[in-house]
Amino acid sequence: MTVPSPASPAKSIGAARVGIGGPVGSGKTALVEQLIPRVIERGIDLVVITNDLVTREDAERLKRSGLIDPARVVAVETGACPHTAIREDPSLNMQAADxxxxxxxxxxxxxxxxxxxxxxxxxxxxxxxxxxxxxxxxGGDDIPRKRGLGVLQCDLLVINKADLAPYVRVDLDRMVEEARAVRSDRAVLVTNCATGDGVDAVLDHIADAVLFRS
Structure with a gap:
């Protein structure tokens, strides 16, 4: 069994809560869509919360997908900068999860x-x-060098759309190397959420970190 790091203490009661953040268009919803069937296939009981400013677009997309019981998906309309509802005042999301x-x-x-x-x-x-x-x-191979809080502080950094690297002149190996360097060699995984490549490794990470499953 893996013991969670002090930075990410697993709750002893109730479901494990895992956040998925990132810039617009990075592939967060696509990652969720790829994770859902894999989570269900492993027999893990799942519910999902999506955040949008003033819409329920992502939640409706997941509900229409046929991947999960629509009742298990809830939308939170933040009404302000998205990070406010996950950091400064996460009460709306906490209530939805409860x-x-x-x-x-x-x-x-x-x-x-x-x-x-x-x-x-x-x-x-x-x-x-x-x-x-x-x-x-x-988004550019300089993202790790910009050292944003999300890149530096997350438990797992996911570099998505790996298939596009040759078309946008990105040296993917160097991008991964620089990401690991600024994160002091903490977890970095590469995915292509359009095809599902690398998503099993993401789920393995989640299962090991908070579900205590391998």
Whole structure:
């Protein structure tokens, strides 16, 4: 069994709560869509929360996907900068998670997708036990060097859209190396959420970190 790091203490009661943040267009919802069937296949009881400014677009997309019971997906309309509802005042998300756990008392995992924001967004540990930050190669290979809070502080950095690297003149190997360097060799994984490449490794990381499963 893996013991969670002090920076990300797993809650002893209720479902594990895992945040997924990152800039607009990095592939957060695509990652959630790829994770859902894999989580269900492993027999993990799942519910999902999505955050948007004034819409329910991401939640409706997941509900229409056929991947998960629509009742297990809840939208939080933040009404302000997305990071506010996951960091400064996460009460809306905490309430949504509590209500989902009351409705689905067997839930083991809550995925909380933040609305798209910049590289400075981060999750409050009052809200989540563990959090991922998603960037993509199309945003530029200098993203790690910009040392945004999301890149530096997340438990797992996901570099998405690996397939686009040759088309946007990104040296993917160097981008990964620089990401690990600024994160002091903490976890970095590469994915292509359009095809699902690398997503199993993301789920392995989550399962090991907060569900104590391999």
């Amino acid at each position: 209500e989902l756990q009351l409705e689905f008392p067997g839930a083991e995992l809550v995925l909380i997708e933040s609305g798209g924001d910049n590289l400075a967004s981060s999750f409050s540990l009052d809200l989540v036990d563990h959090w991922l930050f998603v960037i993509d190669v199309a």
